[in-house]
Amino acid sequence: MNKKLILAKKHNLYRNTLFTTKTCLLSAQRMLKNALEGNKKFPDKKALIDLPIISASESYLWNADDQEDNWILTAGKIQNLRLAARNINGVEIPAGEIFSFWKYIGNPNFGKGFVTGREVKEGCIVPTKGGGLCQLSNALYDAALKADxxxxxxxRHSQVIAGSLAEKNRDATVKWNYIDLRFRSNFPFRIEVQMTDSRLMVVFKSSQKNNPELNTNYKEFFKASSINDCYSCGNKACILHNGREKIKNTGKVTYILDEKWIEYEKYLESVINENDVVLLPFTPENKLKNSKNCWNLKGKNIQTCSIPSLRRILNFKIHKGKNPFELALAEDQKICRKMAKLIPIESTHLVVSQNLLPFLYKDFHTAGRTLDVLMYRLPIEILQKKLDVAFSTYSESPTLHDFRASASIWSLENEALKQARKIITPHTQIAKLFPSKSHLLTWHIPQKKIHKSPEGKKILFPASSLGRKGAYEMRKLITELGLPVVIAGKAIEKNDFWKNIEVEFADNDNLFHNIALLVYPAYIEHHPQLLLEAISLDIPMIITEACGIEPGKNITVVPTGNYAELKKEVSKFLSLHPIFQSF
Known part of the structure; x- marks a missing residue:
């Protein structure tokens, strides 16, 4: 009798019904037992986060032997691991208390977002909802053994999969909820789960390991079993064969986009193909054409998050006086949660707007996937350090130290940026932070017809009067050199900031009229649109490295925060233009 006929007999309707009935009865029995024992669930208190690592286990996410017939099961497994990792990452178990796998994962069969993965059942790998969680239980068991x-x-698994921890007898199968993994330690310990684009890592932290227990049964080794796969064995007579069509592993890309820059739009138009998924705040046909979140990308797989995006716009208007960066972090997280639900499980590569990155990484959506980042600003940690430097000089500023993102946010961003394959940006200062993986775009120089006097007599400060934009350096320049300055923005450090100093606030409809020089000593500038317009008009400018534009014709770049060098270059320009000699 050939192998396929044996399998067809083995997986018949009677045996499958009997198996299902047994699992339901065993699950009910275990549920009653757990209720009587009162299993506890312990939260992440972050009390043990700084303790040393006492053990770790690492394994590959993707299977090198997968074929186009069955790779989708591995993609489903990784999606299930993402969901499970969120529930276990950061768990802290007190001394003597028991960790239970299912206590933290919950029932994967209902309402938790688990998808079809692979499960070993009666000699075959079969597609099962929540399948693949054993890779996490294997890692937890392996780390627990290493920590004594x-x-x-x-x-143990009933079958041994080649290359798995089952070959070393360090595996732990789980099945909701009657087949569990449980262990404890004499010392409090913390579990951390990490997932990169290719690996699953489980780490235990504690003050020390246990004294070695008599856990010696894992030292026996087993040979890999010959295991069939429902998606590739071809045995259509089997009751478990679902007859689904093959999904070819074509490496689908998902673009998760937020703020539109024309530089990014041009780049994406050149790389997006018809099979890619594009997630946008609004549809390209949206009436909010003035919104910075309205992209004009085309494609058949465009999906949007219009309601949370509209809510964000309204919240910015309602809370206008609140720190914009603080408000943006809160709103970005809400939009990110919505967009993350639209990422297909077969997506193996993400291209992500930077502001959404920490939240995607935190919830493991980047796990098992390669990653490119559209970089809009400096990393939060570096940005805040630059603001701290400015504040150390101008401690009277009410805006240079008004908000700082938590260390947890910027550390998440840092970890995600480490995983990124490519950093995409037109900003030269940002690109220089990632020399080995930055992809530098060209700034878009607008071709606007803006009236400009042939002989300008004034100097433009192209921003609001805020510390991060260099307002204190500008005030000092005006005082020392007597400059005729036009201020572009309306926001201000404090009401008396320009007290006893003569400045002019710009008419934004004709901003560059009568402008001879642009001076911008910014500490932070991520999207220098006014500078790009000035370049199109050949207006000379003296700017800092923070502006992200390389020196060139009519463009002088000075070190950020170096007032002496700034004053030297401005004085040099004034000496070469007689029209300023009277000032």
């Missing part, structure tokens, strides 16, 4: 924890409950 007491193993309360552990079950």
């Amino acid at each position: 924890f007491q193993i309360i409950e552990r079950h």
Whole structure:
């Protein structure tokens, strides 16, 4: 009798019904037992986060032997691991208390977003909802053994998959909820789960390991079993064969986009193909054409998050006086949660707007996927350090130190940026932070017909009067050199900032009229649109490195925060233009 006929007999309707009935009865029995025992669930208190690592386990996410017939099961497994990792990452277990796998994961069969993955069942790998969680339980068991924890409950797989921890007898199969993994330690410990584009890592932190227990049954080794796969064995007579069509592994790309820059739009138009998924705040046909979140990208797989995006616009208007960066972080997280639900499980590469990156990484959406980042600003940690430097000089500023993102946010961003394959930006200062993986775009120089006097007599400060924009340096320049300055923005450090200093606030309809020089000593400038307009008009400018534009014709770049060098270059320009000699 050939192998396929044996399998067809083995997986018949009677045996499958019997198996399902048994699992339901065992699950009900275990549920009652757990209720009587009162299993506890412990939150992430971050009390043990700085303790040393006492053990770790690492494994590959993707299977090198996958074929186009069955790779979708691995993609489903990785999606299930993403969901499970969120529930276990950061768990802190007190001394003597029991960790239970299912206590933290919950029932994967209902309402938790788990998808079809792979499960070993009666000699075959079969597609099962929540399948693949054993890779996480294997890693937890392996790390527990390395830490000499007491193993309360552990079950071996019935079949040994080649290359898995089952070959070393360091595996732990799980099945909701009657087949569990449970262990404990004499010392409090913390579990951390990390997932890169290719690996799953489980780390235990504690003050020390246990004394070695009699956990010696794992030292026996087993040969890999011959295991069939429902998606590739071809045995259509089997009751478990679902007859689904093959999904070819074409490496689908998902673009998760927020703020539109024309530089990014041009770049994406050249790389997006018809099979890619594009997630946008609004549809290209949206009536809010003046919104900075309205992209004009075309494609058949465009999906949008219009309602949370509209809510964000309204919240910015309602909370106009609140720190914009603080408000943006809160609103970005809400939009990110919505967009993340639209990422297909077969997506193996993400291109992400930077502001959404920490939240995607935190919830493991970048796990098992390669990553490119559209970089709009400096990394939060570096940005805040630059603001701290400015504040150390101008401690009277009410805006240079008004908000700082938590260390947890910027550390998430840093970790995600480490995982990124490519950093895409037109900003030269940002690109220089990532020399080995930056992809530098060209700034878009607008071709606007803006009236400009042939002989300008004034100097433009192209921003609001804020510390991060260099307002204190500008005030000092005006005082020392007597400059005729036009201020472009309306926001101001404090009401008396320009007290006893003569300045002019610009008419934004004719901003560059009568302008001979642009001076911009910014500490932070991510999108220098007014500078790009000035370049199109050949207006000379003296700017800092923070502006992200390389020196060139009519463009002088000075070190950020170096007032002496700034004053030297401005004085040099004034000496070469007689029209300023009277000032």
